[in-house]
Amino acid sequence: MNDTSSEIQNQNIRIASSSCLLGQEVRYDGAHKLNGYMKRSLADYFEFVPYCPEVAIGLGIPRKPIRLVKGNGEVRVVGTENPDLDVTDQLAAYGEKVVPELKGVSGYIFKKGSPSCGMERVKVYNDAGNPVDSASGKYAETIMRLLPQLPVEEEGRLMDPRLRENFVERVFIYHRWQKLVDKGLSAAGLVDFHTRHKFNVLAHDEPAYRELGRLVADAGKGDIEERIGPYITTLMAALKKIATPKMHANVLMHIMGFVKQHLESDDKQELIELIDSYRLEQVPLIVPITLIKHYLRKHPDPYMDQQYYLNPHPKELMLRNHI
Template identity: 55%
Template sequence: MSEHGKPSMAARGGVLPRLSGSDRIPVGISSCLLGEEVRYNGGHKRHRYVEQVLGRYFDYLPLCPEVAIGLGVPRPPIRLVGDPDAPRAVHVDQPDHEVSQDLSGYGRRQGQRLAGHISGYILKAKSPSCGMERVKVYDRKGMPTGSGRGLFAAELMAAQPVLPVEEEGRLNDPHIRDNFIERVFVYDRWRRMISEGLTNKALVNFHTQHKFLILAHDQAAYRALGRKVALAGQKDVQTLAGEYIETLMKALSRHASRRNHANVLMHMAGFFKKKLDAQDREELHESIHAYRRGDHPLLVPLTLLRHHLHRHPDTYIAEQHYLDPFPRELGSGER
């Protein structure tokens, strides 16, 4: 809220932030999660981890679609009704007062407007406008009949299908949180690469630096992306890049298994086999096997690999984002 008690320009959908010279990652967010008093009851839903921890690295663009389409603060609450696959948004106490087109249109416009300017989005769970999934849908008698997606969120995600999107409630799960943060950092590197000028060389370099990260998530996608990159110089680079990022982000949305992580770790350990003595090799391999068995977290073999990389530098391994896909202080250690 502004000092005059009115929704801020950001909450109303103001201009894009100036990002030049900033290394922070631009991320859209439901403004109530940052403590802005824009909810129907005049309150907020501040999420301290999102604001205080992720906020050290994310440059937030807060939006409240309900305020942006002209609904006041406070205001009568709205809910989804009708077909869960194509719900409508109406006022709870005035079911003839519908705001579906306004919310959907705003989501569509923002999705198009923000394309290329943000690297992720954090939505308010269960909201009829911002909920990503499992939003209650009601019948005419006010009884829940199923669940759907908030109308703003649905159009935003349709406009940017590869954009990393998550709800604040799901970020309490360490595996979901790590996966979302990882995808945001990957997509931000991709977005910045595109903004600097897409070339075949840049695409090949991007893929090379993410090889092991991709392999940990999806072996089939790893092979498919390798085949796509092999076409660099033979196929239109813009078309190739579009196909590449779609396949990549879909692959990264699948959580990496212990088995896949262990396979990647063993592959990376192979780069040191001629540089380590028998005792160090055995220690490294045992740490990987112990991780595969579930005896300790991924952090243990990763730390050991980083130690050996420091002692025996290898440019190819050092450039792999798998070792540090995002700042360690953001991770749960359970990646």
Template identity: 50%
Template sequence: MSVSPSEKPKLGVSACLMGVEVRYNGGHKQSDLCTGALREYFDFVPACPEVAIGLGIPRETIRLVGDPERPQAVGNVHPELNVTRQLAEYGEHMAGEMTDISGYIFMQKSPSCGLERVKVYRDNGAPFDGGGRGIYAQAFCERQPDLPVEEDGRLNDPALRENFITRVYAYAAWQRLLRDGLSRRALTEFHSRYKYQLMACDVTQYKALGKMLGSMGRSDPEEVGPQYFSLLMNALKKCATRGSHTNVLQHLCGYLKQTLSAGDKQELQGLINQYHQGIVPLIVPLTLLKHHFRHHPDPYVALQVYMQPHPEPLSLRNAI
């Protein structure tokens, strides 16, 4: 998958993660992943909601209090400072403005930007178990529920990082499809390309979505498409396991059963078994599969997103 500069997907990002000094203390939380490995493949759109609503730099810290489902964002020192409405309105505004992004990386634990486990305090000062979600992040995600989102800290996990980037490229592909025009044929072809990626993440939804499009008939794709895509993105949130990846690898081997020698088949099966046992990463059997498909091309496999769901130099499958 080659990505030209004009085709780079856009990612929303908390500005502090890009090294911008917008934190309450005038500092930043620069992410090496965002400013390093990902910079070549994505255009970042930074935002800091707390600065945007006028809190200034430096500023009094805020915290979440009250109902964890719908908390209030108030000043840590001066609780009469309540910026809940401003943060929520800015989240709604930015969700309406940033319609061309394909994903968003939020600052973890932030009362404005955290996606989960943000501390929410009771009246007596004790935090609730489980926590809540930042005010800005909550409002933004409610407006764009299908958008791939993740926290910077969770992206240190190789499986979560690979899953997130896979979803970002799926979202970007859908955006291109919508720009080109949604038709029944285009929708069917899109699903066909995601067959094995979907099978790796959620085999139940893979079957359900196939049936959904199979029974589409003469339905308006403008109505079916958004429903299909929401279900697809929800399914892709599930991280593929060694077992589900192994299942897909075995399916792909089926396209080579008439062309490989007994020795080549044995070698390939050996590497797939080693991957399943956790001895080698996914990239090892997958690289051998790609080698065989270069010598024995299959047009259907060549279209499969699973074979290369993101740029190879990112090496996202080297650690899963």
């Protein structure tokens, strides 16, 4: 087992979640929306921290439903049956109150479609009750605005293999960043963190990869505190972009450069063909990755041993078997 594969296991990672997704009966109708994937798979690796903003602001269980309504150019959260009930400001204030608590979590999974918790595309109605637009839920919008680096996702989108893999990768990377900052970030620490995530970034966003390289190259000059904000903002925004098969194939060809001198020409050809099959989406990413890891086990390379790209999340989650 190389350095990154052993390191990825047994971490104490906390993720915030809409309470109803964890099986808590907090919905307006007293029901829950337990998410099977979160319970069966993600719960083995993450500790979930539940938040129900509507209960927290005192709306009670059961309660009359609320929705997003647009009027006078702004979106408010009001009662579906009683438009005089306006909880917009309470939901935003509760979001502001929760933000300091979220400093200890490495991601957030929101309930889709909720006027409070929805991450995006929540229906917005006009006064006549017709859907006219879409927006984020008010509480979720507040959290995302105040913590733009926090990895967030919706439970519905987690059913998409690429979005799911992307979210979990971001959570692990953000968690490592949080631990580094907690320890006290030095210029050397930033360089090491960046070096070990280079291939992760390259698979998501090549221009950001170059931009981050410039930021790190300057890390020794001036105040390190000034580098931290731009670095993590650029990094987390880059990682949000979905890594395509073409971009992964590009990274795999780079990594092949670390083993090819040890390979017979037919082995080299086989690896190239496998990477190409992946690029054409004929086999999943795990196939060429497994062969590259096999060669790296036989011909270890200290630089590649340190790269998180080869072990971005626990293999038991099988996230690369489906992308």
